[in-house]
Amino acid sequence: NAGVTQTPKFQVLKTGQSMTLQCAQDMNHEYMSWYRQDPGMGLRLIHYSVGAGITDQGEVPNGYNVSRSTTEDFPLRLLSAAPSQTSVYFCASSYRSGGGQETQYFGPGTRLLVL
Amino acid sequence: SQQGEEDPQALSIQEGENATMNCSYKTSINNLQWYRQNSGRGLVHLILIRSNEREKHSGRLRVTLDTSKKSSSLLITASRAADTASYFCAHSGGSNYKLTFGKGTLLTVNP
Numbered sequence: 001n002a003g004v005t006q007t008p009k010f011q012v013l014k015t016g017q018s019m020t021l022q023c024a025q026d027m028n029h030e031y032m033s034w035y036r037q038d039p040g041m042g043l044r045l046i047h048y049s050v051g052a053g054i055t056d057q058g059e060v061p062n063g064y065n066v067s068r069s070t071t072e073d074f075p076l077r078l079l080s081a082a083p084s085q086t087s088v089y090f091c092a093s094s095y096r097s098g099g100g101q102e103t104q105y106f107g108p109g110t111r112l113l114v115l
Numbered sequence: 116s117q118q119g120e121e122d123p124q125a126l127s128i129q130e131g132e133n134a135t136m137n138c139s140y141k142t143s144i145n146n147l148q149w150y151r152q153n154s155g156r157g158l159v160h161l162i163l164i165r166s167n168e169r170e171k172h173s174g175r176l177r178v179t180l181d182t183s184k185k186s187s188s189l190l191i192t193a194s195r196a197a198d199t200a201s202y203f204c205a206h207s208g209g210s211n212y213k214l215t216f217g218k219g220t221l222l223t224v225n226p
Contacts, residue, residue, distance in 0.1 A: 004157075033214075035216075040218065041218065042203060042216045042217055042218035042219055043158075043203070043205075043216040044216075045213060045214070045215070048213065058213065090157055090158065092158075101145070101146070101148075101207035101213065101214040102163070103148065103160045103163055104148075104158075104160065104205075104214060105160070106150075106157035106158040106159070107157055108156065108157045109156070109157050
């Protein structure tokens with residue numbers, strides 16, 4: 001199994017440009033999520049999905065869109081990039097259970113620089 | 116913010132010593148998890164402890180949970196240089212399946 005994969009690994013954008021960060025998992029996990037990691041801030045949840053066709057907002061959703069058309073894929077779209085979106089982005093997936101969030105498996109991350 | 120907090124923010128020890136990191140949170144939880152992140156890498160799950168558990172072991176790791184104090188600790192025994200990393204706690208509560216991370220503890224183990 002490849003686990004959770006993310007592309008690209010690194011991207012430079014100009015302010016106002018749009019792009020899609022790709023995330024895929026091959027573990028048949030229902031739950032997928034996107035985090036951003038900034039120095040001194042830990043990981044903050046952007047959007048998450050509990051299954052195909054179901055998405056919801058996390059702590060910092062503004063400026064980002066998501067969709068979940070398949071179990072495997074959960075792309076994150078930046079509609080109009082801003083310098084404040086310079087960050088490292090992590091995708092994660094896990095099983096669902098009745099006991100809360102289970103172990104999350106993380107991708108390697110995408111480093112985004114917005115000029 | 117419901118974000119948890121790790122303490123200390125940074126810890127530097129010698130190889131062979133034990134390292135203890137603490138985590139506090141604000142809400143009721145279903146479970147609490149600890150993750151490790153090596154520099155420039157993604158997070159790797161270390162251990163999960165459920166709200167009805169008080170202590171859990173995995174190899175050189177020992178995690179405790181005190182739900183009355185809303186706190187947890189991670190003990191790494193006989194540390195190695197390879198344990199140098201950032202360590203994050205994350206808690207999950209309710210049925211919203213969100214996992215809330217703390218800001219992390221940077222552990223440096225000197226050879």
